[in-house]
Amino acid sequence: MKINISITDDHKMVLQGIQSMLNNTPEIKVVETYETAQETINGLEKQCPDVLLLDINLPDINGIDLSKQLLKKHSDLKIIALTNFEDISFVKRMLKQGVHGYLLKNTDKLEILEALKTVLSGELYLQKDIQKKLINQTPKQTFNNGLNIKLTRREQEVLQAISEELTTHEISEKLFISPKTVETHRSNIMLKLGAKNSVGMIKIAIENDLLT
Amino acid sequence: MKINISITDDHKMVLQGIQSMLNNTPEIKVVETYETAQETINGLEKQCPDVLLLDINLPDINGIDLSKQLLKKHSDLKIIALTNFEDISFVKRMLKQGVHGYLLKNTDKLEILEALKTVLSGELYLQKDIQKKLINQTPKQTFNNGLNIKLTRREQEVLQAISEELTTHEISEKLFISPKTVETHRSNIMLKLGAKNSVGMIKIAIENDLLT
DNA sequence: TTATTTTCAGGGGAAACCCTTAAAAATCCT
DNA sequence: AGGATTTTTAAGGGTTTCCCCTGAAAATAA
Incomplete structure (x- = not known):
């Protein structure tokens, strides 16, 4: 059984890049690619993959809302957030929505495979540096942005x-x-x-x- | 072991009424009574009963928000909503918040006892007529109010x-x-x-x- | 063909939002 | 205790958005 994955990214290049990285890997099959949130929503209706690599900086809907939405509809779907965005608070919000992995875009093939296997086994996948950041978070160093919200x-x-x-x-x-x-x-x-x-x-x- | 209950109602008469109805019942003990939501919130901090009979037409906070709040803080607490309000949509919203029973105010002693026992056993208590209404709900007859919301x-x-x-x-x-x-x-x-x-x-x- | 939904307008008032500035008051620090 | 920091308070003054009312014509659906 191959692993079916789909990819959503509004940059065609990224789309191409990942696809070519994965296409010569026998155990992975890229079934669909999408460029907008709306396409993704519609597409998954017809064809829901095992894993969705999801860019979370899409023009039409923000990544948090979108992944929430997709996960609600497709409970078996695994989502790996794909982004340049290293903001920890954002990572937290994504994870809170039930996203299964978080990858920075400058990732190599090996790491993607690793991530895919990890999330498919039901575990959470986070890149080393993001893990570090999450751990090194003394409650102090997040002040005004995102999670870890301190209201008076x-x-x-x-x-x-x-x-x-x-x-x-x-x-x-x-x-x-x-x-x-x-x-x-x-x-x-x-x-x-x-x-x-x-x-x-x-x-x-x-x-x-x-x-x- | 006696059953400790508290009552919140902004009408002193109702408070008195229920209290006297229950006070000569050996297995029930009314530990506190409150007249506002705020009093209730503060009171339960010190003294959390087994069951709270809660009027949901309070001046300061609406019943839905209040019961949600109380249940979050006191996870073992059972709440029986107390109201004249027969609106089914409202009942549904209350139940959705995790309220354990819903009593109309024109209730006799027996029914209150019944309700208390039911919720303490972990079940949901609804009066006969409310049960009926809930069942007889063809999706048509709720149009503009409350739950069963049909947006175009x-x-x-x-x-x-x-x-x-x-x-x-x-x-x-x-x-x-x-x-x-x-x-x-x-x-x-x-x-x-x-x-x-x-x-x-x-x-x-x-x-x-x-x-x- | 009725009923519902979707569309749109005018006009007005209330509320929200934004930017800046700043002074008490409470809290923390050493 | 005394300064440093954070919190809470507040104002002026302007722009945008929301909310409300009424009324009404198309487009769809039942």
């Missing part, structure tokens, strides 16, 4: 209130502070969580169990 | 886009429709989900697995 007591209260559909003004009355202060907090929370608006804020908050 | 194809797309932190304008471009149309959809979605704003929308959407 007050920010936590404001976040909670926002999640309860209160308006800025209502929150200010509830906490006995000025609306302007609430705005400041809201905006700081968004910065810390990396959200574009309240909706993103609440999404990330829920994902990361920030709501009591 | 387009609404689903708009919801998804909103959850991806896109603005109305961005969504309109993505879906090739007018911003005004997007607004209409947004507003219809909020109506269907019973949300006050986009934040509530996304919260409910996530709770109910409406996002792909």
